[in-house]
Amino acid sequence: MNAIEYNFAVDTYSDNVYRFVLKHLKNEMSAKDIVQDTFLKVWLKHEEIQADKVKSYLFTTAYHCIIDWINKEKRNGDFEKVSENLSSPRSLEFDVSSILDEALNRLPEIQKTVVLLRDYEGYNYAEIAEITKLNESQVKVYIFRARQALKVYLKSRELVA
């Protein structure tokens, strides 16, 4: 991958990576830092990366950055506070999008990861498995469990509304 292809990847995928990271961290500054770190790592290895594989490489790198960030924040005890704040119901109004956001924030991180990769980026199970270093069966189970959780939460909020 040359500089032109790398810059094209920035234009094409930086928003996607940013949304993916932001959904996990719920912290804009940290999400920006991770996106920057992700692209820096990809640039450092750009000569080894094929242009058609860069998206997968970006999400894999971003995913590992997220894990590192969460691990670090957990040690500091900050991540749970953020999660709690953002996962608490904000409104009784029935808005599928915002309710899904709430439901998503309640999912375990690995479920959130696989379902975001699935829904946001349209990756198939094999591609998600490659990014997350899981096997396809695990990905499938996590996605099914996430769907069930999202549906249950959605149903509960519909009943409240």
Place this chain on the structure above:
Amino acid sequence: MSRIINIENYESFYLDFLDGNLNENDTALLLAFLEENPSLKVNDSEFAYFSSEESVQLDGFSKSLLKFQGFDQIIDAQNIEYFLIASVEKQLSEEKARELQQFLIENPSFLIDLQQFEKSHLIADKSIIYPDKQKLKRGIVIPMYARFLAAAAGIALFFSILNLNQTDQPKRLAHGGGNNSVQVNSNPEVKKEIQTELIATTTSAIVNHFLTQEVETRREKLLENTQLENIEPLGFKSIQKINNQPLLNDIAIAYIKPFAAEKISDDLNENTFAAVEMKNPILSVTNKIGEAINQQVEFKTSKAAKKKPGGFLFRIGKFEISRKVYDNTSIAVK
């Protein structure tokens, strides 16, 4: 009730084990299974980041669905959710999709569940964009020759500006002297004569008259209008460049046989044979650039005359920029 754990379903047991949702009997079975199949054991550290602490207790999410064995089962009220999810995930075969459709027709109460699963599909908020894309981008590596070109262009500009303010007299080339060259069209008839001892002479009258005339006309004009009536020109040459500097107009010179210098010396003065000398002040740079890009690179400047600004020539391959300065009364040929 304990079930059989095998290669097909152990992952679901393992996930429950990690989530703390596996009962004692199943935990024992799972551990025994993993002991028998150590290669299947997943490193716990892979799941350390996603511990069960944040897990949502899934109301109604039955263990039978979690331990679902495959899509070859008959759809019923116990496993319908698994098929609904598989439908939303587009994992069902056409046959199973038709079977599910039939089941939903017969059991419409599950249509609501299907709709809720469909709503669970997350849609990215495209309004969220990364704001600093330009900071992520990397400069395109500029080839070395392009840098040289930019530097050379800058230097050319600098010298051209510098020369505008110079008022030194241009260096004059004496008749028959100097290393500068006049490029002429090759003409076999004249070439032979040129190889002999020849001097070329020209005056403003000759040059001006020969700007646009045919050769024969030029010959006549030469005889009529110059003070060299007794001299029969051997031939004429159209001049394209002087000192590698192209000329705008077609200029011709006449070649004559040698004659007594004093005979023409009356008509000639310093300006008559003046040719503006051009030099390359950055010869080593242009040479290196030429080698780098495998193209001829030339840069020459001339000092300004009293009433004329200095000239310059900048050429890369076929691309050329120049400001021409020459004295139309003075062309010298060695």
